Amino acid sequence: MIGGASAAASLLPRQLRAGAQGDDQASHEADHAASQADGEARHGEHGVAMAVGEVDTEAMGYDPSVFLTDFDYGEASQIDDGRTLREYTIVAVDQEIEIAPGVFFPAWTYNGTVPGPTIRCNEGDRIQIHFSNAGSHPHTLHFHGIHSAFMDGVAGIGRGMIHPGESFTYEFDAEPYGCHLYHCHAIPLKRHIHKGLYGAFIVNPDPERHGELARKRHPDYAESEEWQEFIMVMNAFDTTFDDENEVYAVNTVAFHYMKHPIVIERDRPVRVYLVNVTEFDPINSFHLHANFFDYYDHGTTLEPTHRTIDTVMQCQAQRGIIEISFAGFEPGQYMFHAHQSEFAELGWMSIFEVVE
Numbered sequence: 001m002i003g004g005a006s007a008a009a010s011l012l013p014r015q016l017r018a019g020a021q022g023d024d025q026a027s028h029e030a031d032h033a034a035s036q037a038d039g040e041a042r043h044g045e046h047g048v049a050m051a052v053g054e055v056d057t058e059a060m061g062y063d064p065s066v067f068l069t070d071f072d073y074g075e076a077s078q079i080d081d082g083r084t085l086r087e088y089t090i091v092a093v094d095q096e097i098e099i100a101p102g103v104f105f106p107a108w109t110y111n112g113t114v115p116g117p118t119i120r121c122n123e124g125d126r127i128q129i130h131f132s133n134a135g136s137h138p139h140t141l142h143f144h145g146i147h148s149a150f151m152d153g154v155a156g157i158g159r160g161m162i163h164p165g166e167s168f169t170y171e172f173d174a175e176p177y178g179c180h181l182y183h184c185h186a187i188p189l190k191r192h193i194h195k196g197l198y199g200a201f202i203v204n205p206d207p208e209r210h211g212e213l214a215r216k217r218h219p220d221y222a223e224s225e226e227w228q229e230f231i232m233v234m235n236a237f238d239t240t241f242d243d244e245n246e247v248y249a250v251n252t253v254a255f256h257y258m259k260h261p262i263v264i265e266r267d268r269p270v271r272v273y274l275v276n277v278t279e280f281d282p283i284n285s286f287h288l289h290a291n292f293f294d295y296y297d298h299g300t301t302l303e304p305t306h307r308t309i310d311t312v313m314q315c316q317a318q319r320g321i322i323e324i325s326f327a328g329f330e331p332g333q334y335m336f337h338a339h340q341s342e343f344a345e346l347g348w349m350s351i352f353e354v355v356e
């Protein structure tokens with residue numbers, strides 16, 4: 001967001017504006033006072049400027065702390081050729097969501113939440129997505145992966161637009177293994193994506209095809225059990241509909257994992273499936289404090305594409321897998337955030353709480 005700050009700020013609660021204008025001493029002090037009155041825990045003497053209060057996750061029917069580890073393997077059955085068929089049901093619905101305390105956004109959603117369900121399966125599985133459009137606009141489901149052109153979920157190609165009231169079953173084999181995504185491909189694309197029609201699509205590598213290294217990423221193998229896995233979708237919201245974002249997050253709710261740090265068992269490795277769907281800003285990033293990590297671009301390799309880095313950037317729809325070890329580290333809070341400071345101060349800031 002460039003230049004839209006003051007217009008946007010007038011529509012945000014005072015606390016979030018204070019967070020957005022951290023250099024302004026008066027608002028900064030007001031933020032401190034409001035925060036202390038609220039009994040909000042502060043991080044450090046100077047504090048981290050962020051929205052105070054809580055989003056009502058129960059009313060919204062979406063809790064980022066639950067979403068983090070909620071992988072949907074669908075309804076599994078066996079088909080004639082011996083493979084596994086996985087069926088998923090996705091309904092597009094218009095749904096208001098709360099993205100920061102008191103900040104509501106009129107989203108278009110898959111199954112009522114932003115992001116939609118994290119669809120996960122094993123490489124080679126047959127996938128059926130039973131899609132219905134109960135929303136107010138035509139939508140599609142466009143998966144990143146290898147599949148027939150007819151099933152691509154793009155306006156004017158194959159089955160094309162699914163109009164309100166219509167249904168269609170998308171069907172394909174899960175290829176290639178990796179960390180992918182799905183989203184609506186209706187026109188205008190930037191509006192349909194930014195309104196909330198996206199989710200992650202994870203395909204576990206098959207150890208029988210790719211060897212031992214694949215085992216640590218496949219739930220049927222003991223080597224995967226020690227891993228602490230999380231899905232993180234970097235997203236943002238244009239609350240004023242001027243093609244600039246006012247609120248940034250991982251998994252939708254600004255500062256959620258600052259207020260509810262992600263607990264990590266120190267001596268078990270961490271794997272983050274990271275997806276960037278941020279609209280309007282060309283690049284987002286993930287930066288970890290006090291540690292380094294390995295990165296697998298698109299998740300389509302079993303050897304890291306970057307080793308020992310502490311920051312990785314992704315353009316829109318880029319994604320990858322981050323692997324972190326805190327083994328032997330001092331227990332405590334390890335921050336991670338977008339290294340675009342503006343995004344961090346407007347909500348994309350989080351904490352790993354590393355415990356022994």
Ligand SMILES: [Cu+2]
Nearest residue numbers: 139184186192
């Ligand atoms: Cu759409």
